[in-house]
Amino acid sequence: MSAAAQVFVHRDKDEMARAAAARLSARIAEAQSARGSASVVLTGGRNGNGLLSALASSAGRESVDFSRLDLWWGDERFLPEGDPDRNVTQAREALLDSVPLDPARVHAMAASDGPYAGDVEAAAEAYETELAAAARSEDRPGGRARVPAFDVLLLGVGPDTHVASLFPELPGVRETERMVVGVQDAPKPPPVRISLTLPAIRAAREVWLLAAGEDKAQAAALAMSGPGEVQAPASGAYGTERTLWLLDEAAAARLPGDLIQGG
Numbered sequence: 042m043s044a045a046a047q048v049f050v051h052r053d054k055d056e057m058a059r060a061a062a063a064r065l066s067a068r069i070a071e072a073q074s075a076r077g078s079a080s081v082v083l084t085g086g087r088n089g090n091g092l093l094s095a096l097a098s099s100a101g102r103e104s105v106d107f108s109r110l111d112l113w114w115g116d117e118r119f120l121p122e123g124d125p126d127r128n129v130t131q132a133r134e135a136l137l138d139s140v141p142l143d144p145a146r147v148h149a150m151a152a153s154d155g156p157y158a159g160d161v162e163a164a165a166e167a168y169e170t171e172l173a174a175a176a177r178s179e180d181r182p183g184g185r186a187r188v189p190a191f192d193v194l195l196l197g198v199g200p201d202t203h204v205a206s207l208f209p210e211l212p213g214v215r216e217t218e219r220m221v222v223g224v225q226d227a228p229k230p231p232p233v234r235i236s237l238t239l240p241a242i243r244a245a246r247e248v249w250l251l252a253a254g255e256d257k258a259q260a261a262a263l264a265m266s267g268p269g270e271v272q273a274p275a276s277g278a279y280g281t282e283r284t285l286w287l288l289d290e291a292a293a294a295r296l297p298g299d300l301i302q303g304g
């Protein structure tokens with residue numbers, strides 16, 4: 042975890058989802074007013090989808106110009122197009138199908154039956170190329186940007202501290218050169234996945250980690266106690282400007298009180 046990380050605790054997962062949705066719509070509106078458009082990296086999982094559903098029914102959605110919003114994914118399960126377990130399918134159902142997005146700005150990762158059929162490495166390379174094409178020189182002053190400086194990058198935190206599809210001790214979490222990797226042996230099904238790497242995640246202006254429920258308490262405490270990103274991938278996820286941990290009380294139960302900022 043970066044020194045600047047802030048921890049916000051909410052009563053339960055629904056309140057957390059509503060608060061995160063309100064925070065996200067405000068942040069998108071600010072970015073759109075400052076730079077003309079906004080970019081958000083979505084996460085799969087219960088909390089990421091809970092946030093999108095909360096945004097779909099919130100008043101805050103009116104402040105977002107969805108036609109000027111770029112959407113990317115932090116990871117994807119390498120399954121056929123339309124599979125109910127794909128992160129993009131779940132995000133469409135929770136929010137995307139009900140808002141006026143520009144389809145050219147919705148950057149889903151490839152499906153297993155698409156042009157890279159069965160070849161997850163080629164699918165990961167293709168996403169890396171798409172990210173590089175969208176990166177601008179101002180996204181990394183003084184250097185060559187390989188991914189956009191995303192305004193907000195969302196990450197669900199797994200009970201084993203995985204984020205995106207970067208699992209403890211697996212090669213993906215050790216990657217320092219590639220921006221996107223194919224994952225062959227994820228311990229959580231399905232085993233084959235595509236994931237942004239920690240260097241890509243760290244290019245985001247803001248990284249928000251979401252965790253709710255008792256089964257996340259150990260993970261949140263471990264990630265914030267600094268064992269290192271190989272053992273606890275969530276501890277290696279931080280933004281260039283801000284890192285937020287958005288938790289419910291159950292997930293925060295094992296944190297030292299002095300880490301918590303408020304609700």
Ligand SMILES: O=C1O[C@H](COP(=O)(O)O)[C@@H](O)[C@H](O)[C@H]1O
Nearest residue numbers: 084085086087088197198199205
């Ligand atoms: O499989 C995945 O799991 C994580 C965490 O999901 P959760 O349901 O435990 O919150 C998620 O962040 C990731 O995107 C997804 O592919």
